[in-house]
Amino acid sequence: MMERPACPWRRPSIWVRLSRNHLAVLGSTIVAAIVLVALLAPWLPLVDPNLTAPADRLQPPLSPTALLGTDQLGRDVLSRLIWGTRVSLAVGLSATLIAAVAGSGIGLVAAYVGGPVDQALMRGIDMLMAFPYLLLALAIVAALGPSLMNALLAISVVNIPFFARAVRGATLSLVRREFIDAARLAGYSRFRILTSELLPNVMPVIVITMSTTVGWMILETAGLSFLGLGAQPPQADLGSMLGDGRRIVVTAPHVAAVPGVLILVLVIGINLVGDGLRDILDPRLKAGALSRPVARTATMPAQRRPGALPSTGPSEHGSSPPLLAMHGLDTQFEIGREVYRAASGVDLTLGRGDSLGVVGESGSGKSVTALSVLGLVPTPPGRITGGSIRFDGTIDLLDVPLSGLQDLRGGRIAYIFQDPLTTLNPLMPVGEQVAETVQRHQGLSNRGAWAQAVEWLDRVGLRAPAEKARAFPHELSGGQRQRVVIAMALANRPDVLIADEPTTALDVTTQARILDLVNDLRRQSGAALLFITHDLGVIATLCTRVLVMYAGQVVESGPVAAVFATPRHPYTRGLLACVPVLGQPERALDAIPGLPPPVNRLPRGCAFADRCPSVVAACRQAPVPLRPVGPARTARCLRAEDGLHG
Amino acid sequence: MLSYVAKRLLLAVPVLFGISVIVFLIISLIPGDPAMAILGAYATPENVARINRDLGLDQPLPVQFGTWLAGVLQGDLGRSYSLNRPVVDEVADRFGPTLILALASLALCSLFGVVAGVAAAVRQYGWTDRVLTLLVLIGISTPSFFLGIMLILWFSVGLGWFPTGGMYALFGGGGVLDLLHHLALPAVTLAVVATGVIARLTRLNMLEVLRQDYVRTARAKGLRESAVIGRHAFRNALVNVIPVIGIQAGFVLGGAVYVETVFQWPGIGRMLVTAISMRDILLVQGGVLVVAASFVSINLVTDVVQVALDPRLRTVRR
Numbered sequence: 001m002m003e004r005p006a007c008p009w010r011r012p013s014i015w016v017r018l019s020r021n022h023l024a025v026l027g028s029t030i031v032a033a034i035v036l037v038a039l040l041a042p043w044l045p046l047v048d049p050n051l052t053a054p055a056d057r058l059q060p061p062l063s064p065t066a067l068l069g070t071d072q073l074g075r076d077v078l079s080r081l082i083w084g085t086r087v088s089l090a091v092g093l094s095a096t097l098i099a100a101v102a103g104s105g106i107g108l109v110a111a112y113v114g115g116p117v118d119q120a121l122m123r124g125i126d127m128l129m130a131f132p133y134l135l136l137a138l139a140i141v142a143a144l145g146p147s148l149m150n151a152l153l154a155i156s157v158v159n160i161p162f163f164a165r166a167v168r169g170a171t172l173s174l175v176r177r178e179f180i181d182a183a184r185l186a187g188y189s190r191f192r193i194l195t196s197e198l199l200p201n202v203m204p205v206i207v208i209t210m211s212t213t214v215g216w217m218i219l220e221t222a223g224l225s226f227l228g229l230g231a232q233p234p235q236a237d238l239g240s241m242l243g244d245g246r247r248i249v250v251t252a253p254h255v256a257a258v259p260g261v262l263i264l265v266l267v268i269g270i271n272l273v274g275d276g277l278r279d280i281l282d283p284r285l286k287a288g289a290l291s292r293p294v295a296r297t298a299t300m301p302a303q304r305r306p307g308a309l310p311s312t313g314p315s316e317h318g319s320s321p322p323l324l325a326m327h328g329l330d331t332q333f334e335i336g337r338e339v340y341r342a343a344s345g346v347d348l349t350l351g352r353g354d355s356l357g358v359v360g361e362s363g364s365g366k367s368v369t370a371l372s373v374l375g376l377v378p379t380p381p382g383r384i385t386g387g388s389i390r391f392d393g394t395i396d397l398l399d400v401p402l403s404g405l406q407d408l409r410g411g412r413i414a415y416i417f418q419d420p421l422t423t424l425n426p427l428m429p430v431g432e433q434v435a436e437t438v439q440r441h442q443g444l445s446n447r448g449a450w451a452q453a454v455e456w457l458d459r460v461g462l463r464a465p466a467e468k469a470r471a472f473p474h475e476l477s478g479g480q481r482q483r484v485v486i487a488m489a490l491a492n493r494p495d496v497l498i499a500d501e502p503t504t505a506l507d508v509t510t511q512a513r514i515l516d517l518v519n520d521l522r523r524q525s526g527a528a529l530l531f532i533t534h535d536l537g538v539i540a541t542l543c544t545r546v547l548v549m550y551a552g553q554v555v556e557s558g559p560v561a562a563v564f565a566t567p568r569h570p571y572t573r574g575l576l577a578c579v580p581v582l583g584q585p586e587r588a589l590d591a592i593p594g595l596p597p598p599v600n601r602l603p604r605g606c607a608f609a610d611r612c613p614s615v616v617a618a619c620r621q622a623p624v625p626l627r628p629v630g631p632a633r634t635a636r637c638l639r640a641e642d643g644l645h646g
Numbered sequence: 647m648l649s650y651v652a653k654r655l656l657l658a659v660p661v662l663f664g665i666s667v668i669v670f671l672i673i674s675l676i677p678g679d680p681a682m683a684i685l686g687a688y689a690t691p692e693n694v695a696r697i698n699r700d701l702g703l704d705q706p707l708p709v710q711f712g713t714w715l716a717g718v719l720q721g722d723l724g725r726s727y728s729l730n731r732p733v734v735d736e737v738a739d740r741f742g743p744t745l746i747l748a749l750a751s752l753a754l755c756s757l758f759g760v761v762a763g764v765a766a767a768v769r770q771y772g773w774t775d776r777v778l779t780l781l782v783l784i785g786i787s788t789p790s791f792f793l794g795i796m797l798i799l800w801f802s803v804g805l806g807w808f809p810t811g812g813m814y815a816l817f818g819g820g821g822v823l824d825l826l827h828h829l830a831l832p833a834v835t836l837a838v839v840a841t842g843v844i845a846r847l848t849r850l851n852m853l854e855v856l857r858q859d860y861v862r863t864a865r866a867k868g869l870r871e872s873a874v875i876g877r878h879a880f881r882n883a884l885v886n887v888i889p890v891i892g893i894q895a896g897f898v899l900g901g902a903v904y905v906e907t908v909f910q911w912p913g914i915g916r917m918l919v920t921a922i923s924m925r926d927i928l929l930v931q932g933g934v935l936v937v938a939a940s941f942v943s944i945n946l947v948t949d950v951v952q953v954a955l956d957p958r959l960r961t962v963r964r
Contacts (some may be wrong), residue, residue, distance in 0.1 A: 007834030019926070049906050072647060101848065123664070126661075126664070127661075127664035127665065127667070127668055128668070130661050130665055130938065130941070130942060131665065131668070131896070131934075131941070132895075132896040132897070132898075132900040132937055132938060132941045133896050133897055133900045134897075134901060134935075135899065135900050135903075135918075135934050135937055136668075136905055138903065138918055138922065138930070138934070139668075139669065139672050139917075139923060139930060139931075139934045140672070140675065142672065142918075142921070142925075142927060142930040143672045143673070143675035143927065144675060144676075144677065145677075145925070146922065146923065179948055215787065219787075219789050221788065223791055225791065226789075226791045226902065226904070227791075227904070227907060228919070229919070229922055229923070239791075242789075242791065242792060242795070243791075243796075246795050246908070249795055249799055249803075250796070250799070250803050253799055256792075256795055257796070260789065260792035260796070261792075263789050263792060264784075264787060264788060264789065267787040267788075267789070268783060268784060268787040271786065271787050272783070272789075275783075284825070291770065291853070291857075292767065292770055292853045292856035293856065293861075293862070293873050295865065295874070301884070303763035315800050327662065346729075359855040374866065376862060376865060376866055378862075395815040403870075404867045406870060407868060408868070409865065409866055409867065409868035410866055410869075411868055414866070415863075415866045417859065417862070417866070418861060419859065422858065422859035422860065423859045423860060423862075425860040425861065425862050425863070425864070425878050425881070425882070426860070426956075426957075426958055427882055427885070427956060427957065428878075428881075428883050431888055435866040436867065436869070436873075436877075437868070440867060440868050440869055440873075441868060455860060458918060462661035472957040472958070472959070474958050475957075485863075488863075488867070514909045528937065550932075553708075625943055643686065
């Protein structure tokens, strides 16, 4: 047997997932009911749809002999509606099938054969797409002559491009996969590879395209009949019924309204099913994947938040409070029923002029901690459920109203983000992006803000700043972009500067220059620095204090020199052992074995226990507290003192 | 920018050529003798001989095409036998009303579609979003020929606010106000489906953009939400919505056929329906060619607008 990628059709969950989508269920019910009635038409007690009764013409709905009334020839509207629905459904579905078979065939062949065949086929498809949709169908009907069959054919032809393009795209991504090579090596014929290997795998794409086009095709075939170019009397579909009813709409609106409403309801039903199917089969549109973050992280109000402080009041630190004091911060991500505790019980203090490094591997909660300060953790799915973040001794940032928080953002507290390409707005000149923050916080005129922006771009070392200010982000190099981002952060002379791995996206030489720049500018402005990184070397040169995070918790903190010289937590020791030392190439880079625990399944005891070389039974029994282990130092380890000997 | 416009204009030439090939090939689809079909009731032996000579129908296809294309380039689209006048004259008379109707609808669907999409995205999962999503679903499922009839019934017959039709000439003495009065219902009818499509894609693009890092940056600068959404998110989303508007132009120009029929609008769409029932193939060819060419032009405009809005496209493209 050939190995194939998992085919969604074999997964039972697709129907389960569809049945969980209420709208899709509603849509399927509507469509199923209409199809069922249409199928059962011959056995239903209906009058002959073409039986005219001049005496009973234009009976209103709910009249004793005709539930939905009669038309201008006295024919029963209900009976005609059901028989007409049969025709419309049959025509719409046949058109969809023809378009699907022809279009998918073209797409498969074009992608699989490639080369000039692909070129020729796809240029032809482009030509068809260059026509206004319905107009090409009209031209075809014009040549072939008005009839239901020709309308069907015309509508399928104009829908072929949608299938050809979608299937070609999907096939192209498969053609170079191993299982196709394997089939080729096994000597399968081209036809067999196309039908038994490629076709099943592009089936979801065909189904999505069918579900999005079948509604249009029913609409458009009905439309051609409405224009008198489709069904010819005595044959009637929903469109021709509507067309007939139009002439008498003022005297007997029901004759037109009944088939019109049915088309509308049928197409709504089909579109509901189609949307549901697309959500399931198209991973890019998965529900929830496209949630947008709101203006501020959802935060539990102070009354219900453990560890919250009274909103104002004297500080516990007396006369000179730290600039930033975070206590017991809990930030979590709620995805479905899972709760990921990204930061749990984080304490952190930052005094004026301090520089604190936060270190940890990715997923340790260091960025989330930093983003929590100004409510920039994306919600959904983020939520701050506990703790306090006191700024300048007076206000808890978690309880400040949004407008107050916005006054601080970029003003007294500023961020430098990681990737300078995605961080800058691609459609705005960089100078304007710097000027914008200046204007927001200093209330300058456009010209004044622009002048300041240029000045800052000069100060961060951009050459020809006036010219560079007019450049768009994609016109600058990575290093230049990061300088812009730094200018943006410093432009309002913040008290606190939070830098989240500002150099990881850059090459080594640029990294060093940018770090020097941050350090110099910070010293000049006297801002306190919170520096997030996974690079211990950077912390050694830039910071006075360090905070080590693991699985959302602080595991060790203290002065950089002391912590690096005598680490008290085995994780810190592991991290330090990983640092390559210049001049000691023989030194083994002892990676810490194992992985951190997933933050939605944190153990009861120490989170590091499973990877720890010196673990004891007590480590797993109860949460390990963060405790003082020396002058201005803390560690979250029962055996912190043992480490001195190990 | 100018060089881009020039390049884009050049690119339109092969597309127009392809369109003319397909329009030309319509005749060869005709089952039986095309001359008989074209002439219909006027198929006297002399007429058949004349049209065979005029269109070169007895020649091989490529020669026929050459003759036809040469005619088209000189503004000769043949003669309509049902109307007994040159196709070019008839199409020229009908083009203005169709263009006005289509452009009015495009303006309506762009405006309301974009506004609804942004509003829904900004209040995702809220009531605004739910109500708009429901309206969009109904909108994209509505047969415009049915909607038109119902609007006539309510607003023209019932309330008497708008005329039921009766546009005979664009400026038939009534002036601009009269034109707008006649234009309102048809333009709205034609815009409904496209409004739904544009709203849906605007919402999707806004949601996508609002997740981007630069939106977080804008918030980290302390900008108010109105500036975050308006100055940063919306402009980035709009860049991707513009081509959708171009595609919708195709559906609007096609859908005009229904709306012109329902509202008796004197445009190309209604002309085409009549021409098809008269089997006046040359008139159909002329109408389709002109409308397809205007679709190409509208797409050209939307492409240029997109490039004007997005500096990346200006420099990245060779």
